[in-house]
Amino acid sequence: MSLLDVRDMRVYYKTKKGIAQAVDGVSFSVEPGQSLGLVGESGCGKSTMVNGIIRVMAKNAFIPSGEVLFDGQDLTLLPEKEMRNVRWRDLSLIPQAAMDSLNPVYPVEDAFTEVLTLKGNMTKKEAHARTVELFTMVGLDPDRLGNFPHEYSGGMKQRAAIALALALEPRLVIADEPVTALDVIVQRQVLNELKRLRSELNLALIMITHDISVVAETCDNIVVMYAGKVVEKGSTQEVLENPLHPYTMGLENAFPDPRQQDKELISIEGSPPDLVNPPSGCRFAPRCPFAMERCLAEEPPYEEVDEEHQHGAACFRLSETLKLQKLAKEVETWQPA
Amino acid sequence: MTLNWKYIGRRFGQMLLTLWIIATILFFVFRLMPGNPLTAYIDPNFTKEQQEILLEQFGLDKPLFQQYLVFLLNLLQGNLGTSFVYRDDVLRVVARVLPNTLYLMLFSLIIAYVVGVLGGILLAWLRGKKGETVGIILTLFTRSAPQFWVGMLVLAIFSFRLGWLPSSGTGPAGVTYASEWAKFTSPVFWKYMLLPSLTLAIYLLGLPLLLMRTNMVETMEESYVTIARMRGLSERRVMLKYAARNAILPVVTAMAVGFGYAIGGNVVIENVFSWPGLGRLLVDAVTMSDYPLAQGAFLLAAAIMVFMNFVADLLYSVLDPRITVEDMG
Amino acid sequence: MIEMTSILEFFRQDKFALVGAIIYILFILVALFAPAIAPYDPQEMVRVDGRIAFNREPEKNFKLGTTNMGRDIFSQLIYGARPALTVGFTAALFVMVVGTVVGLVSGYFGGKVDSLLMRLTDVVFGIPFDPFVIVLVSFLGPSIWNIVLAMALLLWRDTARVIRSQVLSIKKRAFVEAARVSGASHSRIIFSYIMPNILPLSLLYGSLAIGWAILTEAAVSFLGFGDPSSISWGYMLHDAYVSQALSRGAFYWMLPPGICIMLLVMAGFYISRGAEEVLQPKLRSM
Numbered sequence: 001m002s003l004l005d006v007r008d009m010r011v012y013y014k015t016k017k018g019i020a021q022a023v024d025g026v027s028f029s030v031e032p033g034q035s036l037g038l039v040g041e042s043g044c045g046k047s048t049m050v051n052g053i054i055r056v057m058a059k060n061a062f063i064p065s066g067e068v069l070f071d072g073q074d075l076t077l078l079p080e081k082e083m084r085n086v087r088w089r090d091l092s093l094i095p096q097a098a099m100d101s102l103n104p105v106y107p108v109e110d111a112f113t114e115v116l117t118l119k120g121n122m123t124k125k126e127a128h129a130r131t132v133e134l135f136t137m138v139g140l141d142p143d144r145l146g147n148f149p150h151e152y153s154g155g156m157k158q159r160a161a162i163a164l165a166l167a168l169e170p171r172l173v174i175a176d177e178p179v180t181a182l183d184v185i186v187q188r189q190v191l192n193e194l195k196r197l198r199s200e201l202n203l204a205l206i207m208i209t210h211d212i213s214v215v216a217e218t219c220d221n222i223v224v225m226y227a228g229k230v231v232e233k234g235s236t237q238e239v240l241e242n243p244l245h246p247y248t249m250g251l252e253n254a255f256p257d258p259r260q261q262d263k264e265l266i267s268i269e270g271s272p273p274d275l276v277n278p279p280s281g282c283r284f285a286p287r288c289p290f291a292m293e294r295c296l297a298e299e300p301p302y303e304e305v306d307e308e309h310q311h312g313a314a315c316f317r318l319s320e321t322l323k324l325q326k327l328a329k330e331v332e333t334w335q336p337a
Numbered sequence: 338m339t340l341n342w343k344y345i346g347r348r349f350g351q352m353l354l355t356l357w358i359i360a361t362i363l364f365f366v367f368r369l370m371p372g373n374p375l376t377a378y379i380d381p382n383f384t385k386e387q388q389e390i391l392l393e394q395f396g397l398d399k400p401l402f403q404q405y406l407v408f409l410l411n412l413l414q415g416n417l418g419t420s421f422v423y424r425d426d427v428l429r430v431v432a433r434v435l436p437n438t439l440y441l442m443l444f445s446l447i448i449a450y451v452v453g454v455l456g457g458i459l460l461a462w463l464r465g466k467k468g469e470t471v472g473i474i475l476t477l478f479t480r481s482a483p484q485f486w487v488g489m490l491v492l493a494i495f496s497f498r499l500g501w502l503p504s505s506g507t508g509p510a511g512v513t514y515a516s517e518w519a520k521f522t523s524p525v526f527w528k529y530m531l532l533p534s535l536t537l538a539i540y541l542l543g544l545p546l547l548l549m550r551t552n553m554v555e556t557m558e559e560s561y562v563t564i565a566r567m568r569g570l571s572e573r574r575v576m577l578k579y580a581a582r583n584a585i586l587p588v589v590t591a592m593a594v595g596f597g598y599a600i601g602g603n604v605v606i607e608n609v610f611s612w613p614g615l616g617r618l619l620v621d622a623v624t625m626s627d628y629p630l631a632q633g634a635f636l637l638a639a640a641i642m643v644f645m646n647f648v649a650d651l652l653y654s655v656l657d658p659r660i661t662v663e664d665m666g
Numbered sequence: 667m668i669e670m671t672s673i674l675e676f677f678r679q680d681k682f683a684l685v686g687a688i689i690y691i692l693f694i695l696v697a698l699f700a701p702a703i704a705p706y707d708p709q710e711m712v713r714v715d716g717r718i719a720f721n722r723e724p725e726k727n728f729k730l731g732t733t734n735m736g737r738d739i740f741s742q743l744i745y746g747a748r749p750a751l752t753v754g755f756t757a758a759l760f761v762m763v764v765g766t767v768v769g770l771v772s773g774y775f776g777g778k779v780d781s782l783l784m785r786l787t788d789v790v791f792g793i794p795f796d797p798f799v800i801v802l803v804s805f806l807g808p809s810i811w812n813i814v815l816a817m818a819l820l821l822w823r824d825t826a827r828v829i830r831s832q833v834l835s836i837k838k839r840a841f842v843e844a845a846r847v848s849g850a851s852h853s854r855i856i857f858s859y860i861m862p863n864i865l866p867l868s869l870l871y872g873s874l875a876i877g878w879a880i881l882t883e884a885a886v887s888f889l890g891f892g893d894p895s896s897i898s899w900g901y902m903l904h905d906a907y908v909s910q911a912l913s914r915g916a917f918y919w920m921l922p923p924g925i926c927i928m929l930l931v932m933a934g935f936y937i938s939r940g941a942e943e944v945l946q947p948k949l950r951s952m
Contacts, residue, residue: 087569486924
């Protein structure tokens with residue numbers, strides 16, 4: 001049984017203009033100890049989905065349908081009080097805004113003590129020992145425990161956020177853009193740290209990012225989202241080496257590849273659609289260089305093409321993949337007509 | 338939580354400068370205003386000689402600049418002159434009534450800020466619900482009603498109609514308290530203080546309440562609050578320890594400033610309830626043209642205000658670890 | 667960026683602001699047509715059957731009763747709108763103009779000018795408000811213009827500080843920088859770029875000052891330093907207080923002036939509350 005099985009999940013926002021379908025029918029699963037990368041441009045619904053899974057959402061957000069099976073138990077049906085027990089004990093988070101994820105008027109240690117004593121039922125003394133251990137584990141100096149968050153550098157805060165997420169030894173950690181705000185050198189350190197901890201602690205990890213190269217280094221599987229929908233998923237290697245969906249091809253063009261130093265970066269023209277009135281066909285069609293008339297009218301279903309790697313995509317031109325991959329490498333293809 | 342002595346020193350210097358300027362303005366306002374300050378005091382039947390003796394006695398025969406220097410020198414020694422009416426040292430007259438003002442103010446401020454902070458948290462919690470609108474309208478009522486009018490109504494109802502509480506002063510006629518401490522610990526005194534302090538508290542309540550609400554609505558959107566919720570902490574803990582704790586800083590500062598304002602502001606309350614405090618003394622002094630007394634009372638009120646502004650700045654730097662000296666200019 | 671059109675916009679959007687504006691308009695109409703509405707001269711000692719009608723409770727001829735001097739309370743109430751609005755609007759105008767100019771000059775030019783003006787603001791912040799007004803009015807003589815003057819001398823302090831910090835932040839924005847680089851004069855930058863952006867804020871502080879001014883005039887009149895030639899609501903309450911209206915339980919005398927003050931002050935709050943939401947759209951969208 002999967003550790004986390006998200007089935008046909010939807011998260012909508014009530015806005016002044018109408019209902020925004022921020023996450024619209026997303027399915028994926030994570031096995032124990034496995035890592036999954038959730039990739040897409042900002043605004044594609046990644047963070048909204050995470051908030052929906054952990055059920056700490058904006059006031060105007062709601063879940064119209066879908067299941068979030070954690071260890072077989074549907075989290076969307078859990079009463080708030082029981083959900084509170086799941087949070088952090090079973091399922092923790094390295095937040096996107098790790099920079100200001102700590103209460104600014106308390107020393108950093110306070111957040112640890114709070115979680116360890118209240119959620120982990122430790123005594124203050126045990127909590128302190130554990131905090132020192134966690135700090136050492138993520139490469140922070142335990143002498144800095146008494147400092148205030150503003151006295152930490154960005155990288156230190158990020159490490160502290162990681163340590164805090166691991167405090168109660170949860171089975172699943174969701175890392176939401178864990179390195180975006182850091183400079184490149186610190187990014188590498190933090191990512192390596194995460195990788196090491198994951199293999200040491202046998203954690204399952206969901207890594208949310210807009211940076212496909214981060215996923216390439218850290219994740220077993222990958223889910224590509226666009227405008228609230230899954231456009232492609234599969235094992236990381238398969239998806240990256242043999243992308244099926246034009247959007248994935250476009251994403252790969254937009255990020256540097258360490259194996260191909262001289263690669264020319266190409267960005268995808270246009271911007272994601274309005275989620276209050278999404279396009280009736282494929283949501284990517286208006287920006288897709290390979291869109292046919294059918295793509296604009298009908299929504300392509302998700303199809304698995306490689307059972308071994310559980311690799312599939314939602315595109316009408318799956319039969320022409322090789323041709324499209326070739327074309328997608330040309331700069332001209334992505335230029336507006 | 339480290340104190341920056343350099344900053345404190347600079348602010349302290351600024352405070353002294355401000356006080357000196359206010360004292361100077363006050364001196365010239367009182368000397369240059371129409372009419373000789375002694376006209377009200379000197380009996381027209383006095384002989385010219387007697388008048389001159391008096392002028393000399395109050396130092397009014399000397400050139401203005403010399404008078405100013407004498408005034409400053411006296412001020413430094415805590416000598417605020419002699420009251421025309423009480424024929425007593427101004428500082429002594431003021432010191433007699435100052436405790437009454439302080440008790441009234443402190444008691445009202447405590448009520449107002451405790452109720453205000455709790456009310457503000459509640460209103461923020463109720464954001465978007467009907468209770469929020471009702472709460473805001475009620476609060477605006479307390480801010481728009483003239484204090485003296487609320488005092489009059491309270492007196493008419495609780496004192497005159499129902500006869501529950503006394504209407505004026507700090508104790509029954511003819512009763513004097515043996516000492517300041519005896520007064521402070523006497524239930525009778527507190528009974529007399531209840532109506533004026535509640536009236537003042539009703540007025541003071543609005544500021545901390547609305548400030549707390551606004552700040553908390555803002556901190557509730559901070560990511561550390563959302564993330565605390567994701568840690569599975571109880572809603573109460575998230576609201577109080579995260580949202581409210583961060584929202585309260587400006588309210589604490591406002592309290593120090595409010596303390597200063599209340600000194601000036603309770604002139605009205607003290608007069609409605611005939612409360613023998615600084616504000617009532619000031620109004621009486623002005624009415625009876627007792628200029629040295631009016632000037633002294635005014636100066637003391639100003640000094641308290643300036644000092645509390647200074648305290649507010651210091652509190653702010655101590656309470657918020659993020660504030661650095663550069664931020665504060 | 668706050669547009670001037672949004673000032674008009676919020677009357678449509680914000681019911682609070684609309685209610686506030688309606689209250690203001692009603693009181694302005696009452697003040698303008700006071701002689702037509704009031705049945706008596708507010709100073710007149712009304713005689714009934716040749717005898718002065720002292721301390722009458724509300725009846726047909728005296729809708730709100732009479733004072734201990736036989737003056738019609740309802741007529742006084744109607745005429746009381748005049749000094750209240752006069753004081754409120756003129757003081758607010760002063761506060762707005764002085765506060766905006768000080769804040770603008772201080773924030774825009776910075777340096778020595780700035781520190782001088784801000785020290786001056788500190789000094790003004792150190793002066794107790796009510797005592798200052800009382801002392802000044804007692805020196806200069808009891809007239810509503812002296813009350814306005816006293817308020818104008820002090821109340822600009824909050825506006826100046828807020829406007830200054832707003833100017834500081836606008837000054838850093840790209841469009842001001844661009845104008846400066848392209849050689850625009852100081853006056854052009856101030857009037858075409860900075861003013862439009864701080865005007866809503868100074869209007870907000872102006873509308874708050876109306877309430878402050880009305881309350882202050884009432885308090886000063888209540889303490890007996892008011893203008894005896896114009897019957898204001900504060901003066902009416904002073905009259906009631908010193909004539910034992912409290913012990914007689916003459917609520918018909920005490921209640922109406924206080925309610926009028928409260929309504930007018932609250933109307934200002936309602937409008938500025940609306941303005942505040944226009945200024946901070948962040949809160950509105952939640």
